[in-house]
Amino acid sequence: MTTATSTFSGHIRRRRIFAMAFAVLCAAATFVAIGFLGLLLYDVLKQGLGGVSWDFINSYPSRKPEEAGIKAALWGTIWLMFMTAIFAVPIGIGSAIYLEEYAPRNWLSRIIQINISNLAGVPSIVYGLLGLALFVRAMQLERSVMAGALTISLLILPIIIIAAQEALRAVPNSIREGAYAVGATRSQMVFRQVVPAALPGMMTGIILALSRGIGETAPLIMIGALLFVPFTPDGPFSRFTVLPIQIFNWSQRPQEEFHQNAAAAIIVLLIVLLTMNSIAIVLRNRFQNSHRG
Amino acid sequence: MARTDSSAGSPRSRVKPRRDLGARALNIREIVIHGMLLACALVSVLTTTAIVIVLLEETLAFFQEISPLDFFGGTKWTPLFTPANYGVLPLLAGTLLISIVAAAFAVPLGLLTAIFLSEYAPSWLRSIIKPILEVLAGIPTVVLGFFALFFLAEDIVKPLFQTTGLFSALAAAIAIGIMVIPLVASLSEDAMQAVPRSLREGAFALGATRFEVSRRVVVPAALSGIMAAFILATSRAIGETMIVALAAGSTPNLTWNPLEPMQTMTAYIVAVSLGDTPQGSLEFRTIFAVAMTLFIMTFAMNLFSQYLLRKFREVYE
Numbered sequence A: 001m002t003t004a005t006s007t008f009s010g011h012i013r014r015r016r017i018f019a020m021a022f023a024v025l026c027a028a029a030t031f032v033a034i035g036f037l038g039l040l041l042y043d044v045l046k047q048g049l050g051g052v053s054w055d056f057i058n059s060y061p062s063r064k065p066e067e068a069g070i071k072a073a074l075w076g077t078i079w080l081m082f083m084t085a086i087f088a089v090p091i092g093i094g095s096a097i098y099l100e101e102y103a104p105r106n107w108l109s110r111i112i113q114i115n116i117s118n119l120a121g122v123p124s125i126v127y128g129l130l131g132l133a134l135f136v137r138a139m140q141l142e143r144s145v146m147a148g149a150l151t152i153s154l155l156i157l158p159i160i161i162i163a164a165q166e167a168l169r170a171v172p173n174s175i176r177e178g179a180y181a182v183g184a185t186r187s188q189m190v191f192r193q194v195v196p197a198a199l200p201g202m203m204t205g206i207i208l209a210l211s212r213g214i215g216e217t218a219p220l221i222m223i224g225a226l227l228f229v230p231f232t233p234d235g236p237f238s239r240f241t242v243l244p245i246q247i248f249n250w251s252q253r254p255q256e257e258f259h260q261n262a263a264a265a266i267i268v269l270l271i272v273l274l275t276m277n278s279i280a281i282v283l284r285n286r287f288q289n290s291h292r293g
Numbered sequence B: 001m002a003r004t005d006s007s008a009g010s011p012r013s014r015v016k017p018r019r020d021l022g023a024r025a026l027n028i029r030e031i032v033i034h035g036m037l038l039a040c041a042l043v044s045v046l047t048t049t050a051i052v053i054v055l056l057e058e059t060l061a062f063f064q065e066i067s068p069l070d071f072f073g074g075t076k077w078t079p080l081f082t083p084a085n086y087g088v089l090p091l092l093a094g095t096l097l098i099s100i101v102a103a104a105f106a107v108p109l110g111l112l113t114a115i116f117l118s119e120y121a122p123s124w125l126r127s128i129i130k131p132i133l134e135v136l137a138g139i140p141t142v143v144l145g146f147f148a149l150f151f152l153a154e155d156i157v158k159p160l161f162q163t164t165g166l167f168s169a170l171a172a173a174i175a176i177g178i179m180v181i182p183l184v185a186s187l188s189e190d191a192m193q194a195v196p197r198s199l200r201e202g203a204f205a206l207g208a209t210r211f212e213v214s215r216r217v218v219v220p221a222a223l224s225g226i227m228a229a230f231i232l233a234t235s236r237a238i239g240e241t242m243i244v245a246l247a248a249g250s251t252p253n254l255t256w257n258p259l260e261p262m263q264t265m266t267a268y269i270v271a272v273s274l275g276d277t278p279q280g281s282l283e284f285r286t287i288f289a290v291a292m293t294l295f296i297m298t299f300a301m302n303l304f305s306q307y308l309l310r311k312f313r314e315v316y317e
Helices: A002-051 A071-102 A107-119 A124-138 A145-169 A173-181 A186-214 A218-222 A243-252 A256-292 B021-065 B068-073 B089-120 B123-137 B141-161 B169-193 B197-205 B210-221 B223-239 B242-247 B265-274 B282-316
Strands: none
Touching: A002 A256, A002 B089, A002 B123, A002 B141, A002 B169, A002 B210, A071 A107, A071 A145, A071 A186, A071 A243, A071 A256, A071 B021, A107 A145, A107 B021, A107 B282, A124 A145, A124 A218, A124 B021, A124 B223, A124 B265, A124 B282, A145 A186, A145 A218, A145 B021, A173 A186, A186 A256, A186 B021, A218 A243, A218 B265, A243 A256, A243 B141, A243 B242, A256 B123, A256 B141, B021 B282, B089 B123, B089 B169, B089 B210, B089 B223, B089 B265, B089 B282, B123 B169, B141 B169, B141 B242, B169 B223, B169 B242, B197 B210, B210 B223, B223 B282, B242 B265, B265 B282
């Protein structure tokens, strides 16, 4: 009897210790994952902070590392982001509205939906090859901002569609029924009631997708966004370079000084991306609160 | 998906005399809007079709000159040199090795993070950690490549393993692992959150500890969702380009030693497009054959992970 009780309590103690150890392990794993982000930011800041200056932001690339800057790349990134938004946002939202509000439950809708999820997983470099064959060669857009923006648009389209679909799904059905009840047609219901209600959620998805787009490097290397561009784009058909390509180029050089430039350019790129991410997170929190309230 | 089956205009059309010009204009408007939205949705189908056509066209042209047996069976990849060899195995092996090491690194960390977020963390802590993980997920891969080359390779791998060269598969694989941790964590957490509360409560009522509930109830119940996350993460690792282009080196290398430099399929494609290989030549076509291989591999993995996810949803929703 006594031995049974003592093995029982010993068993319990062992189970409790296991439970404790596992909790600590899980927490540790989480903080290791977050720690990597901290380590990365620390390393980049340490290497690059000395290189960030107004001259750096406002100079063209150069063969001399101390004179080189990111003016062409920064403006190229801004051009690329706006032109990508022009193509990707209307098509992405349109697709999402079709799939959520219009599509009948048939094989075509199923294929479109499965296809979108699959496109989201296609490696970005494959989009680069598509852009090279379709936009650069077949449509003869050459290595222009236009070709780059079209390529990146196709790349981020699935992300925008999936995010916009989630935003539309979050709109309560009572709003749709209310609109129908007062005699609205389907398009009136969708565009005057449902889309405005889903807009903040959609904006979050769009901003996150665009920030993914301006961080992309591989597809733009494929379509041949030039590595040495000592000018800012002067129109949609101008040649261009972007920050990630400039970072890649500088990282590959043997000279240490260029690595500092790469780190400094990373700081600028991360500031742009973190700003966009925080706007997206603030928007989403507002959106969630408004639905709860 | 479709909220009503009849279109909004149809009840009106039964009352013929009252169907005035305004109503007809409204009906045409509805049809036009419907058509435009459908056209938007079809862009994504066209994208897939275009990818397949572009890759297939160039790959078939490539296979007319090089036999598929040499391509898939050869152990030497030197298309840009003489004598040229077109065996894709070294690139394939490099890609798989790096992806497996990356997954071995990211899967335990991501899964434990997911368990922590789903089963342990109080809601205030979750609301801090999740945005941080999202920021990590949003770091551009070229930045992770920089980190792999100038921190992981230079300050960790090189002193730790006493290697001579800077490039190694290991540094690139760790950076890819860091890249996919947030993906594994957030997809696995979603799967665990979908496990009904009653299952957990039943186990707690029997006196199970939190560890036992996680290991014996939540993880098994969410297993197909977690598997889908692993497969998706591996597929992402296979397709990753900039990290390997910067940190893994540029020599095709058929070895299982992760401390050696090696080239992946994606890094080869980048290397060729940065060089001065004339477009339309056999050398240039190699990148389409390699990309086709890459596309088929990732496509199959994505389809499989979606199948698992769908099965998982059928159980709990």
